[in-house]
Amino acid sequence: MKIVCLSLALVTVGICAEPSVLQQAMQEGLPLGPFRSLIAEAQAKQVPPAELDAALQRRLTALRAAKAIILECGYGKCPAPQQQELMVAVGRAMESRVPTEALRQALKAGEGSQTMRLQAAVEAGETLKLLGLDDPTVGTLMYDFVVRKLGRGEILRAVQFVSQQYRAGIPGPTIRDQLWNNTTTNQPRTGGGGTSYGKGRGRR
Numbered sequence: 001m002k003i004v005c006l007s008l009a010l011v012t013v014g015i016c017a018e019p020s021v022l023q024q025a026m027q028e029g030l031p032l033g034p035f036r037s038l039i040a041e042a043q044a045k046q047v048p049p050a051e052l053d054a055a056l057q058r059r060l061t062a063l064r065a066a067k068a069i070i071l072e073c074g075y076g077k078c079p080a081p082q083q084q085e086l087m088v089a090v091g092r093a094m095e096s097r098v099p100t101e102a103l104r105q106a107l108k109a110g111e112g113s114q115t116m117r118l119q120a121a122v123e124a125g126e127t128l129k130l131l132g133l134d135d136p137t138v139g140t141l142m143y144d145f146v147v148r149k150l151g152r153g154e155i156l157r158a159v160q161f162v163s164q165q166y167r168a169g170i171p172g173p174t175i176r177d178q179l180w181n182n183t184t185t186n187q188p189r190t191g192g193g194g195t196s197y198g199k200g201r202g203r204r
Contacts, residue, residue: 021056030063031084034091058095065100066090073107075115082115089119093126102139110146120152121145124159131163137172144176 025035038059042052066087070076075083090103103122110118125142129135141162145155158179165175 021053021060025060025063028064028067030060030067031088034059034063034088059091062094063087063091065094069100069104069107073104074111075107078115086115086119086122089122089126093122093129096126096129098122098125098129099135099139102135102142105139106142106146109143117149117151118146120155121150124155127159128162128166131166133162133166133175134172137176140176141179144180 022032022035025032035056038055039052041047042055047055069090070083070087075086078086090107093103094100102125106121106125107118110121121142124145125138128138128141141158145158150158161179162175165178166172170178
């Protein structure tokens with residue numbers, strides 16, 4: 001499939017790609033940045049057009065689903081830039097096969113929270129999923145990060161600890177218990193209620 005410039009609007013942001021995908025993204029109010037980065041990477045690696053088109057379709061599907069969950073969980077009134085940044089994080093997590101229900105649980109738990117904090121929790125979940133951590137533990141940890149209201153720096157340190165323990169061969173549930181009892185990681189600020197992925201722990 002030939003790659004063509006879609007329109008003047010797309011040319012101004014440096015995007016040349018299969019028209020129908022980008023037209024749909026624009027019409028549906030999806031962020032164009034993820035498509036632009038995918039196209040740039042494909043061009044640098046000389047990816048065949050058919051493969052690029054398939055990748056663009058997958059990204060379109062993921063961002064559509066991300067937008068639906070964000071609206072479902074009550075973030076439709078957030079400022080557009082913040083909403084789109086969260087949409088990108090959720091979409092990428094979906095592409096990395098973070099369970100949809102885990103993302104939904106974390107977003108619902110964070111209703112009213114700062115989108116940057118939620119974005120950090122989602123990105124952490126994607127990192128742990130790509131590391132190979134089991135889905136239930138990934139979901140539980142994302143939920144924990146949100147209900148404990150951890151900041152980005154605290155989440156990054158927690159992810160580093162979890163990664164080290166996982167590479168040492170420790171099971172996911174045990175790692176989670178160690179995380180919230182380990183004095184080298186940030187202590188939780190608030191308690192959490194139950195979730196389908198596990199029980200939250202109170203202040204220590």
